[in-house]
Amino acid sequence: MAEALLSVQGLRKHYGGLAVTNDVSLEVLPGEIHALIGPNGAGKTTLIHQITGTVAPDAGRVVFAGADVTRFSLPRRVHAGLARSFQITSIIAGFSVLENVALAAQGKSGSSFRFFRAAAGEEALNEAARNALAEVGLADRAAIIAGALSHGEKRALEIAIALATQPRLLLLDEPLAGAGPEETEKLITLLRRLKSRYAILLVEHDMQAVFALADRISVLAEGRIIASGSTAEIRASAEVRAAYLGEEEVPC
Amino acid sequence: MPRLRLDVVLTLLVLAALALAPLLGFGANHYLTLFARIMILAAAAVSLSFLVGGAGLASLGHAAAMGVGAYAVAILDAHRLTDITIVLPVAIAAAALFSLLTGAIAIRTEGVNFIMITLAFGQMAFFTASSLAAYGGDDGYTLYDRTGIFGSRLMENRLFFHYLCLGFLIFCWGICAMLLASRFGRVLRAARENPLRAQAVGFAPYPYRLLAYVIAGTLAGLAGVLFANATEFVAPAYMSWQRSGELIFMVILGGLGRLSGAILGAVLFVLLETWLPSLTTHWKMIFGPLLILAVLFMRGGLIGFLGARRG
Numbered sequence: 171m172a173e174a175l176l177s178v179q180g181l182r183k184h185y186g187g188l189a190v191t192n193d194v195s196l197e198v199l200p201g202e203i204h205a206l207i208g209p210n211g212a213g214k215t216t217l218i219h220q221i222t223g224t225v226a227p228d229a230g231r232v233v234f235a236g237a238d239v240t241r242f243s244l245p246r247r248v249h250a251g252l253a254r255s256f257q258i259t260s261i262i263a264g265f266s267v268l269e270n271v272a273l274a275a276q277g278k279s280g281s282s283f284r285f286f287r288a289a290a291g292e293e294a295l296n297e298a299a300r301n302a303l304a305e306v307g308l309a310d311r312a313a314i315i316a317g318a319l320s321h322g323e324k325r326a327l328e329i330a331i332a333l334a335t336q337p338r339l340l341l342l343d344e345p346l347a348g349a350g351p352e353e354t355e356k357l358i359t360l361l362r363r364l365k366s367r368y369a370i371l372l373v374e375h376d377m378q379a380v381f382a383l384a385d386r387i388s389v390l391a392e393g394r395i396i397a398s399g400s401t402a403e404i405r406a407s408a409e410v411r412a413a414y415l416g417e418e419e420v421p422c
Numbered sequence: 423m424p425r426l427r428l429d430v431v432l433t434l435l436v437l438a439a440l441a442l443a444p445l446l447g448f449g450a451n452h453y454l455t456l457f458a459r460i461m462i463l464a465a466a467a468v469s470l471s472f473l474v475g476g477a478g479l480a481s482l483g484h485a486a487a488m489g490v491g492a493y494a495v496a497i498l499d500a501h502r503l504t505d506i507t508i509v510l511p512v513a514i515a516a517a518a519l520f521s522l523l524t525g526a527i528a529i530r531t532e533g534v535n536f537i538m539i540t541l542a543f544g545q546m547a548f549f550t551a552s553s554l555a556a557y558g559g560d561d562g563y564t565l566y567d568r569t570g571i572f573g574s575r576l577m578e579n580r581l582f583f584h585y586l587c588l589g590f591l592i593f594c595w596g597i598c599a600m601l602l603a604s605r606f607g608r609v610l611r612a613a614r615e616n617p618l619r620a621q622a623v624g625f626a627p628y629p630y631r632l633l634a635y636v637i638a639g640t641l642a643g644l645a646g647v648l649f650a651n652a653t654e655f656v657a658p659a660y661m662s663w664q665r666s667g668e669l670i671f672m673v674i675l676g677g678l679g680r681l682s683g684a685i686l687g688a689v690l691f692v693l694l695e696t697w698l699p700s701l702t703t704h705w706k707m708i709f710g711p712l713l714i715l716a717v718l719f720m721r722g723g724l725i726g727f728l729g730a731r732r733g
Contacts, residue, residue: 222622248624260619262612273612276605277624283633288603335623 173236175200175369176221176252176339181230183216190216191227192393198339203361203370205380208390209414214373215257217390218343221371222254223247235338248277253337255328257344257373263317267308267327270316271299274334302334303327306360322353329360339369346376358382381405389413429725433595433682436689440588444581454580456696458652461587462645464688465594467672469641471684472598474673476607477634478614479529482537482666483544487639489661490520491646493551496563496656500556505570509647517643518636520547525635529628544663551658562657569651577651587648591685594641598681601637610634675716677723686724 174197183191190213198204208214219225221232223244232240239247262270269290275298276282276289289295303309306326311319319327325345332340345361346354358379364370365383374380380387381401388398391413397404404410440457443449448457470484494513498504524543531539557563568577576582601607613620613627620627650656659665668691676687694712698705720727 243626244621245624245626248622254622256618256622260616260622262615262619264615265612269608273608273620274623276608282605282609282625282630284605285601286604288600289605289608290603292605331619331623 174198174233175235176371177231177233178217178221179231179233181217181220181232182228183213183220183225184228189393191220194230194390194393194395196388196395196398198369198371200338200369201366202385203365203372203383205372205374205384205387206390207374207377207380207387212390212413213393214390215343218254218341218373222252222341248335248337251336251338252341253332253335253339254341255325255332255343255345257347259321259324259328261316261324261327261331263315265316266312267303267314267316267319268296268299268312270327271302271330271334272296274331275299275302278334278336299330299334302330305333305364306330307356322349322356325349325353325357326360329357329364333364337368339371340364341371341373343373344375345372346374346379354379427680428728429677429680429682429686432728433685436685437588437592441585444584449581451580454584455652456692457584458587458648460689460692461591462648462652463669463672463692464685465587465591465648466642466645467669467676467684467688468591468594468598468681469638469645470669471673471676471678471681472602472641473634473638474670475678475680475683476598476602476614477610477631479631479635480537480670481528481540481635481638482663482670483524483540483542483547484638484642484669485663485665486524486544486547486661487517487521487642488646488649488665489547489551489656489658490517490639491643492650492656492660493554493557493646494643495569495647495650496557496565497554499565499567500563502566504567505573507572509569513643513647514640517646518640520643521636521639522632525632525639529631529635541663541666544661544666548658548661548663551661558657560658562655562659565650565654565656568654569647583651587652590644590648594645595681595685597641601634602681606630606633671713675713675720675723677725679722680725683723683725690724 176198178194178196181191181194194217206214216225220227223242231238234250234252239250272295275295279295300309300312303312306329308323308326308330311323316327329345346357349357361383372384384401387401387404388395389404389410396413397407397410440461443457466488473479473481491513494516495509498509498512528536528539528543552560571577609620609625609630613625613630617627672687672691673684675691676683676685694709698709
């Protein structure tokens with residue numbers, strides 16, 4: 171087995187008496203899509219925050235590309251190659267589509283303490299940005315203000331921004347949230363294409379999409395990983411059904 | 423790029439008018455005094471606009487940095503050190519250091535807390551200045567000499583001083599515009615609009631914001647040097663929160679989103695402040711409500727107003 175690119179080991183996070191993350195371990199291998207699913211309130215968001223560096227865990231480690239990044243800030247993890255998209259679209263609405271992505275490319279291209287040259291005129295950044303936009307099918311929307319994009323286009327822009335940071339792993343937090351059926355179809359095609367080049371940790375509610383894309387699935391419920399395995403194994407798991415269908419399904 | 427914008431055209435016209443004014447019969451001392459006040463405050467307002475509109479840091483202590491520059495002139499003057507070769511480096515260093523120390527703390531906070539903490543630092547500077555008995559204390563300090571330029575007394579030449587102020591204003595506008603367009607400025611603008619997004623593409627906003635704060639403070643300090651020379655007098659009031667508030671007001675009056683707004687706002691503010699007292703001694707009764715009405719009905723300031731009328 172190849173060495174894991176991302177390895178989460180024994181992560182714990184308590185809020186008061188509530189164990190939101192309870193001894194979670196999971197791995198993402200290079201080139202695979204590992205999907206993380208779980209009912210609402212399972213602790214997915216808190217787990218993502220700990221992996222990306224916006225919430226510090228109480229215990230456990232996050233190892234990325236062989237380095238312990240548990241104490242790294244969000245920007246430092248991005249530099250290490252861990253990019254994320256947001257569940258709720260997070261773009262810079264007042265920037266053009268191109269500038270949103272060029273900003274991300276700028277982070278990977280030398281110092282940003284440069285003061286004299288207009289950033290908009292840096293062809294290397296614009297070129298990198300255009301490539302990322304072409305990847306997600308937004309090439310012809312580069313010049314417009316990002317706030318004017320449709321919802322589905324904004325979801326695609328999020329992914330282009332993540333790609334422009336030249337990541338090794340993409341952490342996609344519900345990339346399909348709020349997208350219509352047609353947009354969903356496009357995004358799934360896009361993710362399938364990205365899979366060959368990036369490891370992806372996919373958090374998603376759309377089960378059809380998850381089963382279509384994932385190589386491996388982990389199921390989070392009440393802060394614990396209750397099942398982890400191939401799509402077939404997860405489909406067959408009684409424990410997973412119980413977690414999704416609720417207490418009343420548990421036999422008396 | 424968009425067409426040449428109306429606000430830029432208007433600002434260029436204002437600058438051209440200021441450049442030509444002494445040649446067109448506005449060369450009398452009282453005009454030049456007024457113009458100097460306009461240009462110096464406009465320069466300080468531009469540096470504040472860079473900070474507020476560009477970096478999203480609404481400082482209510484910007485006058486303090488300006489005052490630090492002015493006091494550098496006064497304190498050196500008291501020790502008979504008036505040449506630019508000493509005054510300028512000391513004033514720049516003092517304003518930069520003041521901004522660095524206060525900014526390092528203030529920028530750890532956000533929103534209203536940032537406003538309050540910059541206000542507090544401004545008042546600390548104000549009371550410190552008031553307690554400097556050797557340099558006039560509460561009463562302020564009258565300069566013996568304007569700053570000399572390599573031994574010459576060029577600053578006393580009213581025309582030279584006029585164009586020096588104009589040059590400084592254009593310099594401030596140019597440098598702030600350049601910074602906002604640069605990589606550095608792009609990070610600042612991104613962090614203003616969406617700090618989380620900026621972090622998620624690898625930029626921790628703090629060092630960028632701190633540097634912006636120091637740059638703006640240093641420009642304000644330089645404006646303070648000119649202001650001390652213009653009035654040949656320095657007082658704690660230069661640092662008061664009222665002065666900081668006036669600068670903020672100029673920025674908002676002109677239009678927060680554009681640097682040129684600060685120039686137009688400063689021109690309008692100082693002209694009103696000068697003209698209204700000639701109508702009535704109770705001019706502040708008119709000035710205050712006028713400013714409130716301006717904010718209420720001119721969303722986006724003068725620039726927004728002009729844009730709306732046009733579009």
